[in-house]
Amino acid sequence: MTPEQIKLVQDSFNEVIPISDQAAELFYGRLFSQNPQFKALFSGDMKDQGKKLMQHLNMVVRGLNKLDQIVPAVQSLGRKHVEYGVQPEDYAAVGEALIWTLEQGLGRSFTREVREAWLAAYKVLAATMIESASHHAKDAA
Ligand code: HEM
Numbered sequence: 001m002t003p004e005q006i007k008l009v010q011d012s013f014n015e016v017i018p019i020s021d022q023a024a025e026l027f028y029g030r031l032f033s034q035n036p037q038f039k040a041l042f043s044g045d046m047k048d049q050g051k052k053l054m055q056h057l058n059m060v061v062r063g064l065n066k067l068d069q070i071v072p073a074v075q076s077l078g079r080k081h082v083e084y085g086v087q088p089e090d091y092a093a094v095g096e097a098l099i100w101t102l103e104q105g106l107g108r109s110f111t112r113e114v115r116e117a118w119l120a121a122y123k124v125l126a127a128t129m130i131e132s133a134s135h136h137a138k139d140a141a
Helices: 003-034 036-041 046-083 090-109 112-140
Strands: none
Touching: 003 036, 003 046, 003 090, 003 112, 046 112, 090 112
């Protein structure tokens, strides 16, 4: 990611914070309408889950310009997801739901540059989680 992309992600996320409850609701609505099979993976209260998701995104977004500091937390989240039953190929669908949600929430400020910056950020995040998950699976075997 370029420094400009990091700034685009951080600035646009600031616009999402005031609407984070609605954004989380939109996100899960989209995720489950497109991927009903994921519903079975979630057991907890979806309101709590939405809060955790937004807090986590906040941590990642703030940490984009000091990635080395947040990588351990992202890796540990990746290993947790193996236990939740999440497969590497599921990350694409979650990325799609996230981008769709940002588009709804940000409207006209979700420009092509902002979209590309978010895609780049999600790619780094998902790749780090998937990578740590593959180590985890090996360790467990
Ligand atoms: C970059 C991508 C993702 C982020 C930032 C993220 C974030 C989180 C966070 C913060 C939690 C709560 C963890 C905790 O309780 O400590 C969580 C739980 C969970 N996530 Fe994700 N997640 C991501 C990708 C995915 C994907 C691809 C799936 C696949 C459907 C998924 C499904 C779940 C499930 C099933 C839980 C547990 C829910 C429960 O306890 O009922 N996540 N996620």
